[in-house]
Amino acid sequence: MMDIVYRENTDLIVRFALGIGVAALAMTVLMIVSILLMRGLFLSRDRQRQEFMERWRPVFVEALFQPPGAMPLPRGEERLYFLYLFNHYHSLMKGENREQLNRLADAAGIRSFARGLIRKGNMPRRIVASYALGFMKDESVFDALIEGASDENTLLSQAAATAAVQIDPVRAVPLLLPKLLHRADWPVSNIDTLLAMAGEEAVSPVLRESIMNAAEKEAPNLIRLLGSASEEAASACIGYWLERAREGETISACLQMLKDAHYLPLVRSYTKHPTWYLRLQAVATLGRIGHRNDVAMIVGLLADKEWWVRYRAASVLADMPFLTHQEVTAIRDAQTDRYARDVMDTVMMERGR
Numbered sequence: 476m477m478d479i480v481y482r483e484n485t486d487l488i489v490r491f492a493l494g495i496g497v498a499a500l501a502m503t504v505l506m507i508v509s510i511l512l513m514r515g516l517f518l519s520r521d522r523q524r525q526e527f528m529e530r531w532r533p534v535f536v537e538a539l540f541q542p543p544g545a546m547p548l549p550r551g552e553e554r555l556y557f558l559y560l561f562n563h564y565h566s567l568m569k570g571e572n573r574e575q576l577n578r579l580a581d582a583a584g585i586r587s588f589a590r591g592l593i594r595k596g597n598m599p600r601r602i603v604a605s606y607a608l609g610f611m612k613d614e615s616v617f618d619a620l621i622e623g624a625s626d627e628n629t630l631l632s633q634a635a636a637t638a639a640v641q642i643d644p645v646r647a648v649p650l651l652l653p654k655l656l657h658r659a660d661w662p663v664s665n666i667d668t669l670l671a672m673a674g675e676e677a678v679s680p681v682l683r684e685s686i687m688n689a690a691e692k693e694a695p696n697l698i699r700l701l702g703s704a705s706e707e708a709a710s711a712c713i714g715y716w717l718e719r720a721r722e723g724e725t726i727s728a729c730l731q732m733l734k735d736a737h738y739l740p741l742v743r744s745y746t747k748h749p750t751w752y753l754r755l756q757a758v759a760t761l762g763r764i765g766h767r768n769d770v771a772m773i774v775g776l777l778a779d780k781e782w783w784v785r786y787r788a789a790s791v792l793a794d795m796p797f798l799t800h801q802e803v804t805a806i807r808d809a810q811t812d813r814y815a816r817d818v819m820d821t822v823m824m825e826r827g828r
Contacts, residue, residue: 520552527556535564538579539572546583554588555600558607561585565610577611586611593619602634609638617642621650629660636669644673649681656696663696670703679708686712691721695728702732710735717741723750730756736764746772751781758784762791770798774806777815785814789822 527549534546549557557580565576580586585607592604593616605623608616620642623635636655639647648670655661655669670678682704686697694716701709713729717738720726730742730753742764745757758776761769776788793803807819 523552524556527553528560531557531560535560535576535579538575539564539568540575542575543579543582548584554585555603557583557585558589558603562603562606562610565607573610580607580611586613589613590616593623598628598631602631605631605634605638609634609641612642614642617646621647624651625654632658632661633665637672640669640673640677644677648673648677652681652685656693663699667700667703670700673703675703675705675708679704683708683712687715691716691719691725694720695722695724698725698728698732706734710737714738723753726753727756730760733760734764736766739764739766739769743769743772746776751779751784754779754781755784755787758788758791762787762794765795767797770795770806777810777818778812782814782818785818786822789818792819793822793826 531549534543537543561576561580565573568576589604589607589611590613592600593608596604601623605620609620617639620635620639624632624639626632626635636647636651639651651669652666655666670682678700682697682700686694686701689697698712698716701712704712709732713733713735714737716725717729717733720729726745730745733742739761742757742760745753746761748754748757754776758773761773765773770792773788773791777785777792779785779788792798792806798806803823807816807823810816810819
């Protein structure tokens with residue numbers, strides 16, 4: 476009796492193990508088939524894309540020189556390939572050539588396709604469509620692009636903000652700047668690049684108002700964007716904060732961006748500031764906008780207790796356009812302080828003198 480029960484249990488275990496083995500084998504075969512199908516689909520799409528590019532590149536080049544003629548309209552996935560080519564050629568061209576590319580896109584019926592991607596496409600397609608519609612200066616998607624600039628996806632927010640600025644910089648900058656300043660994934664340098672593309676006319680009034688009304692903790696980042704504003708706006712903003720700033724970071728940002736010699740007396744006073752990085756920034760500013768009569772003050776900083784201040788002072792002296800090589804050498808030879816002479820030797824060696 477026990478033998479019969481044992482054999483039945485053993486058979487059951489063997490059948491169960493055999494079933495698992497067959498299922499595992501079937502899953503493996505299924506995975507291999509799936510991988511082969513995906514690989515085949517990828518190769519097929521890549522071949523279609525290559526064939527489209529080879530067929531349409533001559534059309535794009537010809538469109539740069541003459542109005543587009545009759546052409547087979549791109550269908551299905553080809554419309555996306557068209558947008559890739561369109562963005563590529565647009566990023567390389569300027570002026571009338573860009574208008575010619577826009578005419579080609581309209582002749583190929585691509586504008587409405589791109590508008591649809593902005594609203595319903597997946598993330599990569601929305602990014603491609605955003606750049607394309609920015610190049611086309613398509614006003615109808617301006618509000619959607621401003622909304623897209625708030626998207627949590629960094630690449631999409633950058634594409635949307637860039638496109639909005641291309642369409643209408645005067646309208647876009649005041650809407651975008653407050654959003655972008657509070658995004659940790661947007662470095663100040665990226666915002667600066669966007670504002671440079673927008674131009675002084677769009678940027679100056681917005682930055683001026685933002686900086687004048689900012690709390691001091693927000694002011695440094697805004698001041699560092701003044702490179703895209705007019706000299707008049709930049710000078711007014713920097714002068715405003717140099718008279719009120721309490722924090723070293725704010726003063727440093729002002730000195731870093733200052734180009735107006737009107738504030739030179741204030742700059743000179745910071746060469747004696749107890750905070751070393753303000754002395755460093757002050758001597759760098761003197762190197763940019765200072766006069767020959769500031770040379771003696773800069774030479775005095777060669778003996779500063781902070782190495783970086785000494786090094787910046789030596790660099791400024793070596794690079795001042797109105798000092799001859801003989802004068803710089805004479806300054807080095809006149810140093811009695813060992814550290815001052817060492818730092819001058821270091822900088823002159825770096826300059827190959």
